[in-house]
Amino acid sequence: MTTLLREVIGDVLRRVRVEQGRTLREVSDTARVSLGYLSEVERGRKEASSELLSAICGALDVPLSRVLSEAGDDMALEEARTEVSTSRIDASTKVVIPQAVAPVVSMAVA
Template identity: 45%
Template sequence: MGEILRFPGQQPHRAPEAPEPLWRELVGREIHRERLQRGERLLDVAQRAGVSVQYLSEVERGRKDPSSEMLQAISGALDLGVGELATRAARPQALALAA
């Protein structure tokens, strides 16, 4: 293969930094952490929130981007307000764990 030639003044390519986590991943991790801390099963929380176990599992894994109504139902099932959930998900510790 040939040699890569750079334009004059062009900086060498640096390895990309890890991408910032998506909001749904941060929220999902926090929901998962809270559920485990409370010692509850997916089924328990899903039933109280009025969602399927599969849906709650996908939210916890950051695969689903829940609507504000779904977040309210899920956080309410964990005795949290949506604001509290958002605050916890945005705290520096949550961001560090996601990296």
């Protein structure tokens, strides 16, 4: 399953908020965003506009560029993990490659 950018951005925002020891209510009040909406953004259920992301980042006192950069790094790691897991061939998988079918030639013996 593909990870969505909104989910990764939400994870970064939550990680920053928790590292600061702040509550959803504190950040939502400072950013002037409803508590419920901020929660939905952090859980990756809502796609935040650039204006809303800017307000949340301002409330967290973290540059938007940092949030986007961390989200990009996290997304790249997720893509690399997905690529590795889908490119592995299970050793127990048996593959049968049929031989080329040659035209059947019958010969009559006299």
